[in-house]
Amino acid sequence: MKRMSILALALVVLAAGSLIGCQSKSSKPVIGALIRNLDEQFVADYAANVKVLAEKAGVELKLLDSRSDQATQLDQLNTLLSQGVKYFVIVPNQTEATEQMAQAIAKKKGGAAFSNIQPSVAALKVGKNFFLASSPESVAGQIQAQIIDDYFQKNPKKLGANKTINALMLLGQLGHPAQKYRTDAVLQGLKDKGYTVNVVAQDTANWKPDEAQQKMDAWIAAFKGKFNIVITNNDGMALGAVESLLTAKYVDDPKDLTKDTDGDGTVLKVPVLGVDATQVALKSMSENKLYATVLQDSVGQSSTAFELALAMAQGKYKAGFEAWGLKPETTPGDEAPANDAAVIGQCYLVPFKAVTKDNYKEFVK
Amino acid sequence: MAASSTVTAQAPARGLRAFLSKNTNIVTFVVLALALGALTGGRAFGLDSIQNLLIAESVRAFAALGVGMIIITRGIDLSIGYVVCLVASVSASFAQTPDYAAALYAGKDFVILVPIAAGLMTGALCGLVNGLLVAYGKLPAFIATLGTLSIARGLQLIYTKAAVVGSLKQPFKNISQGSLGPVPYLAIYVAFAAFVVWVLLRHTRRGTNFYAIGGNPVAARVSGINVERELVMVYLYAGVLYGIAGVLQAGRLGLANALTANGMELDAIAAVTVGGVSQTGGVGTMGGMIVGVLTLGIINYGMTYLGVDSYYQLLMKGVIIIVAVFMDMNKNARR
Amino acid sequence: MPNDTASGYVLEMLGISKSFPGVQALNDVTLKVRPGTVHALMGENGAGKSTLMKCLFGIYREDSGDIVLKGAKVKFHSAKDALVSGVSMIHQELLNVPDRSVRENVWLGREPMRSFGPLRFLDHRKMHEDTAALMKSLDMEIDPADRMGGLSISKQQACEIAKAVSYDASVVVMDEPSSSLTETETEHLFRIIRDLRSRGVAVIYISHKMSEIFQIADEVSVMRDGRMVGTYAASELDEDGLIRLMVGRDTTDRFPPVASVPGEVRLEVRGLTAANPRSFRDVSFDLRRGEILGIGGLVGAQRTELVEALFGLREVASGEILVDGGLVRVRSPRDAISHGLGLITEDRRGSGIFPLLSVTVNTSVASLGRYLGKARLLEHRRIESEAAKLNEALRTKTPSMGTQIQNLSGGNQQKVLVSRWLMTLPDILIMDEPTRGIDVGAKYEIYTIMAELARNGKSIIMVSSEMPELLGMSHRIMVLCAGRHTGTLEGKQATQENIMRLATQFV
Secondary structure (H helix, E strand, O other): HHHHHHHHHHHHHHHHHOOOOOOOOOOEEEHHHHHHHOOOEEEEEEEHHHHHHHHOOOOOEEEOOOOOOOHHHHHHHHHHHHHHOOOOEEEEHHHHHHHHHHHHHHOOOEEEEEOOOOOOOOHOOOOEEEEEEOOOOOHHHHHOOOOHHHHHHHOOOOOOOOHHEEEEEEEEEOOOOHHHHHHHHHHHHHHOOOOOOOEEEEEOOOOHHHHHHHHHHHHHHHOOOOOEEEOHHHHHHHHHHHHHHHOOOOOOOOHHHHHHOOOOOOOOOOOEOOOOOOOOHHHHHHHHOOOEEEEOOHHHHHHHHHHHHHHOOOOOOOOOOOOOOOOOOOOOOOOOOOOOOHHHHHHHEEEEEEEOOOOOOHHOO | OOOOHHHOOOOOOHHHHHHHOOOOOHHHHHHHHHHHHHHHOOOHHOHHHHHHHHHHHHHHHHHHHHHHHHHHHOOOOOOOOOOOHHHHHHHOOOOHHHHOOOOOOOOOOOHHHHEEEEEEEHHHHHHHHHHHHHHOOOOOHHHHHHHHHHHHHHHHHHHHHOOOOOEHHHHHHHHOEEEEEEEEEEHHHHHHHHHHHHHHHHHHHHHHHHHHHHHHHHHHOOOOOHHHHHHHHHHHHHHHHHHHHHHHHHHOOOOEEOOOOOOHHHHHHHHHHHHOOOOOOOOOOOHHHHHHHHHHHHHHHHHHHHHOOOHHHHHHHHHHHHHHHHHHHHHHHHO | OOHHHHOOOOEEEEEEEEEOOEEEEEEEEEEEOOOOOEHHHHEOOOOOHHHHHHHHHHOOOOEEEEEEOOOEEEOOOOOOHHOOOEEEEEEOOOOOOOOEEEEHOOOOOOOOOOEEEOEEEEHHHHHHHHHHHHHHOOOOOOOOOEEEEOOOOOHHHHHHHHHHHHOOOOOOOOOOOOEEEEEEEHHHHHHHHOOOOOOEEEEEOOOOOOHHHHHHHOOEEEEEEEEEEEEEEHHOOOHHHHHHHHOOOOOOOOOOOOOOOOOOEEEEEEEEEOOOOOOOOOOOEEEEEEEEEEEEEEOOOHHHHHHHHHHHOOOEEEEEEOOOOOEEEOOHHHHHHHOEEEEEOOOHHHHOOOOOOOOOHHHHHHHHHHEEOOHHHHHHHHHHHHHHHHHHOOOOOOOOOOOOOHHHHHHHHHHHHHHHHHHOOOOOEEEEEOOOOOHHHHHHEEEEEEHHHHHOOOEEEEEOHHHHHHHOOOOEEEEEEEOOEEEEEEEOOHHHHHHHHHHHOOO
């Protein structure tokens, strides 16, 4: 029995070995991709595009998933560095960890482009080979605020007295940067636009549709008629909320769930907002259920980051390099790290896009 | 009465073979290491690779030593991940650079001892609560620590308001990130802690009591062991070890947030189980725990090095853990 | 007698040998069983009885030898296999499904089915009726619909027997079937066994209880050290003769002489009453230096509860305990140990041994406080040599001091436990059922140790359910009945009859 077990163990190891296939010894450029967590839709799309780009460019790609653990990501970085990998695209776990990663890479005279979560100014100051190729999370919240503003401009009757927005908020995993920045930014954005925001209830649904639906079921029972919008941190939870509202017949016309009688763009009594513009979400929008979402451009971010890493690997990078048709910023803006003149030339801002009734068809695949 | 007639010296199986069959955990580790060496033509074992491995596993090692002792007493601790997370956050909050505007105690500059002491005390307190609940509250360890898990998570979020506690002072980070020649400080701390745990388990009365309680709690009580006190102590010791883990993790990452160390309990429990610490209690050694940590480490490291797809990594890791434990299990079956 | 009527054998196990690494467990064993008889299989623990039965049921594969059932050679691969061929086993620990009904248990794995088109369903009605008929034919009053786990142990056993009958069993093996039955229940079991016998079923009956053997058995086969000593008609044997066969030596002296003379009072108990109102109350007695005080009584007399209370394991409502004339408080085993008490509990596995730990640790665990050296670290060398010395003195047989105690036989485990308490240097040793589950040879050794301890000035309290043991080993016998002290017997008064009288005073 024991001998068989050892055999089994050996087989597993060999199977692992075979999975990686023959390690090519060619002089292809090597690029490391350190990916925060493939469970997140945006990050998964980002990684998928990096794979496609690497294939096209004939680059050997080492893509690793840290499953939301910064310590794991650090270990993965060290492992790749010790293997001689020098250039990276990184979707970090936390802004605060980027400087340390940049320092480790700089020691080996490499470089990296950070996406999704912005690197700190200090990280970019480690060297000229470190880049921001992202649209900061808070922009997603700002765009949500803009969409909400448009909605209430068009449907002022839905607004409470004194421009009050009574919001139900479904949050991602608490403490997750996307949860924090998106939430803070949408609330701040609405305040800046002169609204009084009354958060009727908020809770985490851990990014998940089923948890969101459960929370929403309870809230509908408790706060019927007391809220006029549902804001969520991602499409998954938004769709859970939509489902709950439909089940509870919290709609314009309980007899016909497909009729938008008040003409506000959704069959539901209140608009529901998500982030990500996943395909399911777009489908829901086409049925007048989900009101709107925000596209964080995974293709844009990954292409920009990858082109930067590739240029470095091939020795083609020079200041002012144009990646994915984007030029680096020239004038400092409001948000770190693109607010510091010293590193502004290393910041590539990929635009976020509002996805509404008017334009959602462009994103359907 | 000659010794030979009573306590008969039956020739124990000798040699390498006997040693290996008794120490399947070492076999597993060696097989994996050799396999990795073979697959990479030895390249996977450069000096910096070994340093990386040691650094990567050291924090987990503290958690493993703690939960390993708990499992020896027939307990379990599910709260590790979030306790380490809470400790890291508390510790980090006292180590932020005073000029950092978003610091929890902005403008205050604490001496380096404060974050360390605060972290250790937080860990110890969590361990103490676990111990009291299990020993005197008579709650099943599974449930008690599930409760503290949630409490620790809640406290962490309340304390940090879900924000990242970053911008830590360099001297604090140096505690984790520095090295003595080629040897990372972290590895030295682990070696020291492992030595202390070894002395405790092997050479103190309390250590023997831990094994006795895990082996047969009723018999332990009849033998005059203060079972409740010893249980409180084992959770307390573990808490202190988690405290160390949390402080070092904060220093190593230069930050702490709600996601720090999440899921560490599963890694630690898996590691000590692979290392031969039996869930039925009363069995396990410090050496086994460390071998278990290294085994899991080499799995993680090896698969990263080989570039195995992340989804397959999880699957492989699971299979290897099950096979390793299966191999180890037979030798301590209760008859 | 059935012996005369049977011309042949229903089951023959011929020349069975089986060895395990290092042990010849069975050596050319032959067992022949006639139909319509009760055949007792006797032997000390480790004599090879269970190994032989495991070979019969295909759990072990014998190295050599043949098994012949009703004239045909058979080879079973599992208990189920044997069951279908009419050979069934009633285990000591019942192996049923407690949360299912009696009928489901009886027909488990071969439930009657009913077809409904292509679908097949359980035929509950048929199952119920068949079970009821079965119970009726066996004169058992059990409702087929009852939950198995809700029945008494004896009724559960009856169900197992009914199940065996339903398989048309020709051989039924019963392993210590009466071990958890009351006397009335045992009587009922015997009625069932006699009924089986009258139906021509051969019953192989494994038991340690001599009295039962002579009540029920027609033939007796005795095994010793993996060999068959012989098969005898039960009427040829008496108790001493049977023991002689089992042990292989004369046992006219089943007990060593207890030569010590009790000295001054060491322990005095006054009006001890348990916190639990249904337990013992108002118990007073004393114990002298070098004395063995037996405590007798029936099941439920609260003997174990009393000694556990003395040792701080149970709460006491009132009463006083004096050690050497001084009042002491015993609230935990630690207190008790510090006052020089030791307790060997009745449940060796449950509250005695640490199965996975070494003999050394099992011996020393209660006395480690005396072996702390520099920096309060354990002095392993002294501990090991002291533990080895004690076990040598008690002739504990173990491959090494580092061996896990679970690998020792029951008798040797018990010796390790005695060593454990001797290592604490106690003045008073409480032994609750000191020879339970130990074979005859090892019993004598335990008795010798007790006598030796008493001679060296230790005081011993021995709780025992075995009348001969109480009479053979005690200076005085204190009898409890329903939690009350009904009398203490000494000298000529100490007879079986007097003990029974006191033990049943309130029954």
